[in-house]
Amino acid sequence: MTSVRLMKPYISFDEVEADFREVFASGMFTRGDHVEAFRKELAVFTGAKHVHMATSATTALWVCLKMLQIGPGDEVIVSDFSFPATANVVEDVGATPIFADVSRETFNMLPETLEALLTPKTKAVIFVDALGNPSGLHAISALCRSKGIPLIEDAACAIGSSEAGRHCGSIADLTCLSFHPRKLISTGEGGAITTDNDDWAKWLDTKLAHGAHGMKGVALDFVDFGYNFRLPELQAVMGRKQLAKIEAIVNERNEVRDAYRTLLEPMGFVVQKVSADVRHNVQSMVFTVPMGCNRNDLIAALKVRGVESTIGTYAMSATTYYASKYKVKNPNSHWLEANTITLPCYAGVDTKLVSDSVRDALAIL
Numbered sequence: 163m164t165s166v167r168l169m170k171p172y173i174s175f176d177e178v179e180a181d182f183r184e185v186f187a188s189g190m191f192t193r194g195d196h197v198e199a200f201r202k203e204l205a206v207f208t209g210a211k212h213v214h215m216a217t218s219a220t221t222a223l224w225v226c227l228k229m230l231q232i233g234p235g236d237e238v239i240v241s242d243f244s245f246p247a248t249a250n251v252v253e254d255v256g257a258t259p260i261f262a263d264v265s266r267e268t269f270n271m272l273p274e275t276l277e278a279l280l281t282p283k284t285k286a287v288i289f290v291d292a293l294g295n296p297s298g299l300h301a302i303s304a305l306c307r308s309k310g311i312p313l314i315e316d317a318a319c320a321i322g323s324s325e326a327g328r329h330c331g332s333i334a335d336l337t338c339l340s341f342h343p344r345k346l347i348s349t350g351e352g353g354a355i356t357t358d359n360d361d362w363a364k365w366l367d368t369k370l371a372h373g374a375h376g377m378k379g380v381a382l383d384f385v386d387f388g389y390n391f392r393l394p395e396l397q398a399v400m401g402r403k404q405l406a407k408i409e410a411i412v413n414e415r416n417e418v419r420d421a422y423r424t425l426l427e428p429m430g431f432v433v434q435k436v437s438a439d440v441r442h443n444v445q446s447m448v449f450t451v452p453m454g455c456n457r458n459d460l461i462a463a464l465k466v467r468g469v470e471s472t473i474g475t476y477a478m479s480a481t482t483y484y485a486s487k488y489k490v491k492n493p494n495s496h497w498l499e500a501n502t503i504t505l506p507c508y509a510g511v512d513t514k515l516v517s518d519s520v521r522d523a524l525a526i527l
């Protein structure tokens with residue numbers, strides 16, 4: 163039986179009960195005050211001029227591609243070491259995902275790799291803050307600006323992270339956040355788009371409201387066709403509670419990271435590198451395993467010992483679908499998929515117990 167879980171929610175029912183009761187009493191399950199407040203609070207926190215809520219990071223990313231009118235014949239360069247949603251949205255709009263290999267240290271796309279992949283067909287870049295780490299984002303942003311190519315930041319994992327004193331959400335042209343339960347803020351499912359671009363914000367305002375803008379007589383004026391990816395009101399209540407304590411959550415997770423480093427680095431584990439000017443939210447506590455250690459066997463051995471763990475994340479180009487379609491072999495992302503492990507991380511996690519279990523497991527592998 164698992165005794166140490168990978169992640170624990172940063173929200174309890176007690177925290178939301180009073181607000182939930184009010185929402186139930188009002189019957190305003192959508193488009194209520196909490197959604198609007200969450201949106202404004204996210205703007206203040208991230209430093210972005212505009213925030214639009216979405217049902218997930220996936221819908222947020224997809225909407226951004228639609229807004230940029232990306233489709234068949236276009237290429238979008240994506241960081242290869244990511245959850246497949248990053249490439250799936252490109253595939254879905256009919257464009258071609260170009261898988262950029264990543265740094266073995268930060269797990270992120272590097273400017274020189276990006277530059278070598280640019281072609282006249284490149285219509286956007288999706289930089290992934292791998293496991294919440296924005297290291298190198300400003301350099302990628304500068305390169306994209308110099309080429310006039312829009313930069314979408316897949317910050318699904320990165321709420322609370324910053325680079326050079328700027329929070330994720332105020333660095334790229336468009337930033338997509340996730341509020342899935344493996345993230346630091348969980349609303350069950352949920353997401354957001356941030357941008358400073360007024361025209362894009364206007365487009366999103368209308369398109370995310372079924373295409374309605376203003377009133378025509380006593381009814382909505384549908385000036386365009388549109389979508390519904392709204393975050394419901396109860397989800398916004400949950401999001402607000404966690405956003406209010408995000409700094410404490412990030413601090414706690416960094417303390418856990420420091421404790422693991424002390425215990426595991428002497429055994430040969432190497433922590434995901436973050437740049438000196440980055441504050442990492444430690445969305446996932448990821449190490450590369452010692453040389454000669456079979457990562458899958460380690461995960462299995464930890465499970466027997468009651469410790470939940472998992473892979474770092476995926477080399478998207480190595481998934482069955484993308485490997486058979488595009489036949490890209492990126493050595494670093496493929497190596498990272500095979501050699502990284504995510505360990506339990508939250509305030510109060512018994513890092514000594516986990517590390518002792520790792521030591522025991524290594525002894526028999």
Ligand SMILES: Cc1ncc(COP(=O)(O)O)c(C=O)c1O
Nearest residue numbers: 218219220244245247318340342
């Ligand atoms: C890097 C990255 N992008 C996108 C997603 C998709 O996020 P969502 O579950 O909110 O659609 C995830 C989910 O884990 C992710 O890790």
